[in-house]
Amino acid sequence: MSQDSEYSEGDLRNTGMSLKHDREWDYELDRIVEAVEERDATKVGLQFPEGLKRRGPQVADDIRALVPDDVTVMISGQPCYGACDLDTFLMKRTDVFVHFGHSPMKNTDKVIYVPLFSNVDVFPIMEESLEELPDPEASDERPSVGLVTTAQHMNRFEEMKSWLDERGFDVRTRKGDDRLTHEGQVLGCNYASADIDADHVLYVGGGKFHPLGLAMEHPDKKVVIGDPVNNVVTVADTEKFLKQRYASVHKAMDAEKWGVIFCTKIGQGRWEQAEEILEDNDDAYLITMDEVTPDRLRNFDMDAFVNTGCPRITTDDGPQFHKPMLTPGEYEIAVGNKPLDELSFDTFHGTW
């Protein structure tokens, strides 16, 4: 039980779902049990994101209590970081496959998505965020503001819109591309929802990775971060991030041998990008893998890597790799196909 002293139940510090608040999740057991009955299922697969895996056994118990005895419940032990990251082994081998904690990247009958909405109150932090937004009373026109959030706060999105509207803002929102389920939703790799006509964007959510990508993708906008989890308001600052990325690009400029990573996770494959690099560069080697980790790449004697999979691995974990790790766009700069000032954030579009 040594873990408990460090991480109490429900503490999701290392998961990107960091929450300091107590909460009850709604696992939507009724939908799962209904599917088991409808399909006469004997095998049920459950997949949780990292921070919720601890809840797996309890959810399995709850399901077992509600279904026939001959139903086997299996929990995925594979790492899971998003809706792009379905456990396809388990999905193919179970009659009912449930993916918790993310909204659908693509609708399919094979998967029951249970979103697990946060019950954190977002309005106190929105109140604080007003200080970083234009003052509606200072102008004749209603100042326009974009509003985005993550899947776990989607259930409050309409309320958030009304709240800003009532305070005098012209609230601009949009649904992004196919990769996103909801209006106003952003992913760590996709900010198409913020592609709106407004100089300010309010991001309501935990963590700093999402708003950083958002600010990188929309350098013309002021991105205000209202973090209801850590109870803090900040403005996204891309400078440090850019410095780190330029440092990696510079280091990679001397590279002779390039490892080109094709990620085999269902929602992270960008085959055309990988193939294009290979066709252009005789010193590029295609490496396929699911989890892209420093340990795995250490085995390869390359001078630099370009990752066509999850851009967050490249940028957030970048410094942990033993050799420079670039996004496809950064690679183009490093090999001289593009000028340095075209460095941009690597976003991910479409589904699979």
Add this chain to the structure above:
Amino acid sequence: MSQDSEYSEGDLRNTGMSLKHDREWDYELDRIVEAVEERDATKVGLQFPEGLKRRGPQVADDIRALVPDDVTVMISGQPCYGACDLDTFLMKRTDVFVHFGHSPMKNTDKVIYVPLFSNVDVFPIMEESLEELPDPEASDERPSVGLVTTAQHMNRFEEMKSWLDERGFDVRTRKGDDRLTHEGQVLGCNYASADIDADHVLYVGGGKFHPLGLAMEHPDKKVVIGDPVNNVVTVADTEKFLKQRYASVHKAMDAEKWGVIFCTKIGQGRWEQAEEILEDNDDAYLITMDEVTPDRLRNFDMDAFVNTGCPRITTDDGPQFHKPMLTPGEYEIAVGNKPLDELSFDTFHGTW
């Protein structure tokens, strides 16, 4: 290039293929190129064990020089520890799939196995091993001795047999079960080749994991280890190993919640064993995964784990897991289904 100071090219210290000798591998490029031509292949997949992954780019270059320009060569970045551990993603998506460094666990047209035999001279260490074997001159009968080795020395097996025969031994060998390709071959999880009528077994090969399993599986025999790689002769001693295993079993005796691991690697699935445990124990939860690592299990709030996958993970990596990790046989002891003295080595039979 910081790695190079620590590990020189061909140094496989951390791989279970530890080799201090210089060597040239024969990658059997002709077989690969022939298959590309025959199948009109456009995609070739290469899978190397951990210690040989560094050679991947060079082998890819050599193949690319010999095949048409439109052939894409892909290297698996997945960890690989045996013939049980095929990269099925790559196998399914390439026209020619080559698995290096292990002998076939099961013959299939989908895979070209390139065994990569060692060119280490085994006879000096066999000469030294004689001191631990019965003296043929001391008795009227030829003393019987079993002979086993690993895949990488299989090419010298007949010579080794003759060598012992010439020195007055009655050499006993056999082919194990389906899981093994060759007469006299042992795996880290299968010692059926040593199931012979002889009080002494000579194991010729590197590492201590294989002979330890061998000695555990055959406690009645004296297992002499002639290690041509580290150039040392020892006799397998199971005492320390047994103490560690008993310690884990004792710790797990208090466990309430059990995680039952089903390994999804093609040659490591033991579904019946997993199912049996689940049926018997309401506090057992089935967890599916490919790589079984301490990090992945840390996310689950279990008191103990039982691993139906690779027994070497359980025993060799056991102490690194945050909770006791048992083999299926050890689990039976921990929950009281079997007496303590039935503790045995977990071996793996059959293919898939």
